[in-house]
Amino acid sequence: MRFDVPMRKHTSWRAGGVARRMYRPADLDDLLVFLRTLPEDEPLVAVGLGSNLLVRDGGLRGTVLLLHGALTELRLAADGTIYVEAGVAGAKLARFASLQNLRGAEFFAGIPGTVGGMLAMNAGCYGSEIWERVSQVRTVNRCGELRTRTAEDYEIAYRHVALKEKGEGRREQGDAAAEGLTLPPSPFPLPHEEFFVSATMKFEAGDGDAARQEIKALLAKRIASQPLNLPNAGSVFRNPPNDFAARLIQQCGLKGKRIGGAQVSEKHANFIVNTGDATAADIENMINEVRATVAAQTGVQLHPEVRIIGEAA
Ligand SMILES: Cc1cc2nc3c(=O)[nH]c(=O)nc-3n(C[C@H](O)[C@H](O)[C@H](O)COP(=O)(O)OP(=O)(O)OC[C@H]3O[C@@H](n4cnc5c(N)ncnc54)[C@H](O)[C@@H]3O)c2cc1C
Structure with a gap:
């Protein structure tokens, strides 16, 4: 168990607030024992590699159950x-x-x-x-x-x-x-x-x-099409039926748009990258800005694929 752990160390966006408690179980039996002693009202969230997760700057009040590196069989x-x-x-x-x-x-x-x-x-x-x-x-x-x-x-x-x-x-x-x-x-x-x-x-x-x-070929394809040199969380929005979120975002002229340290990737419009010092609020504001612009210009409501949790600063 660790206390006051910066979630930027556990999310691929490398941004966000602090988790009050973080528990990484030794193994499955240890996890069961831990859960059985957990107070009923303690908020609990499972985190793997945090590659689809934005934790707001105010952090998480409860316990993060960190499973990456824990359940490894x-x-x-x-x-x-x-x-x-x-x-x-x-x-x-x-x-x-x-x-x-x-x-x-x-x-x-x-x-x-x-x-x-x-x-x-x-x-x-x-x-x-x-x-x-x-x-x-x-x-x-x-x-x-x-x-x-x-x-x-x-x-x-x-x-x-x-x-x-x-x-x-x-x-x-x-x-x-x-x-x-x-x-x-x-x-x-x-x-x-x-x-x-x-x-x-x-x-x-x-x-x-x-x-x-085939693994090699798939990885090469990703390196060619995704901005993997900067922290990101993969595709931010789900693709709407019969269309691509990236196409709509690009069509709205949003590629390269910045809010603070968050930027719509120049390489892949459905990625938002952390250019260095983005706060979770920068990223969330950018998500909202993209949604609003795409809705206003195309009439399509984009829905985030990334999960946004925690409290605003
Ligand atoms: C560069 C890049 C490329 C990506 N490409 C793809 C892609 O091609 N396809 C795709 O689908 N996704 C892609 N993603 C997104 C991401 O990798 C996936 O969503 C992945 O499944 C998230 O796994 P995670 O362990 O990081 O989950 P986290 O981000 O840690 O958590 C995601 C959600 O799952 C919940 N969760 C985590 N572990 C558990 C558990 N054990 N039990 C219950 N709930 C749990 C969390 O509470 C949270 O709500 C990409 C991300 C990046 C950064």
């Missing part, structure tokens, strides 16, 4: 599926799958997030999305109850994942940490607030060398 199961914990980065998963001569995980290489963050966002690119590969996930709620769930328990769409109201899942029995511990009664009738702790994923057997070639 990654293995090939006997049935050929991959068991991967939430803190594993996409690039590592892509490489691991290629080393097992599995195909279909290449696209994860270019998404700079964790498996947990990718599950929460239904991350994807080049025509693939993470949930297409999921056989089941394990989740934990803030009372420390583990569940096994499948895609049927969720509403899943483009960059959208939400637990269905009746998504009860299957409560796991006999997990190591639960044994000998008395579970507090759940204050939630349904586990509304859950975090992903692992996924079981399926891929096709294939040629690992070809997979690694």
Whole structure:
């Protein structure tokens, strides 16, 4: 547990306020014990690599559950599926799958997030999305109850994942940490607030060398088209149906526009970069400015893909 941790160190935008408390569990059992002792009213937010996250300059009052570098198990199961914990980065998963001569995980290489963050966002690119590969996930709620769930328990769409109201899942029995511990009664009738702790994923057997070639090609494509030399959070807005947010933003003449240290990238109009000293407010103001201009000039309402949390300074 650490206190007053600057979230700019844990977000790819390298901006934002301080988290009052930050807990990185040693492993899954440790996480379960931690959650079971957490006060009911403590705000809790899971953070992976912070590559889709803007934390306002006033920071976060509650506890950040930092899962990157915490839940790191990654293995090939006997049935050929991959068991991967939430803190594993996409690039590592892509490489691991290629080393097992599995195909279909290449696209994860270019998404700079964790498996947990990718599950929460239904991350994807080049025509693939993470949930297409999921056989089941394990989740934990803030009372420390583990569940096994499948895609049927969720509403899943483009960059959208939400637990269905009746998504009860299957409560796991006999997990190591639960044994000998008395579970507090759940204050939630349904586990509304859950975090992903692992996924079981399926891929096709294939040629690992070809997979690694494809990873290289996908990364080269990203380097050519994205402003990776400056802190950013990837695409800021979701693409509207049958169109591209970048096209609309560029059409409105917003490329290169600056507010404080935040700038609409010259290289990719749907990226906002931190030119050095951007505050979270600069970035959020730029997001609002882009939305307002695109709505006024084209009539299209853009919706942010990035998650904005915390309090204004
Ligand atoms: C250069 C760049 C390129 C990118 N390209 C792509 C792309 O091609 N496709 C794409 O989809 N995205 C892309 N992104 C965005 C980002 O990488 C993805 O959204 C990724 O899934 C975020 O993962 P993360 O671990 O960083 O999540 P974070 O940013 O840490 O968190 C994102 C959200 O997920 C929640 N969350 C995190 N972990 C968990 C968990 N274990 N359980 C429940 N909720 C959790 C957080 O609370 C937050 O709401 C890009 C970002 C960058 C910087």
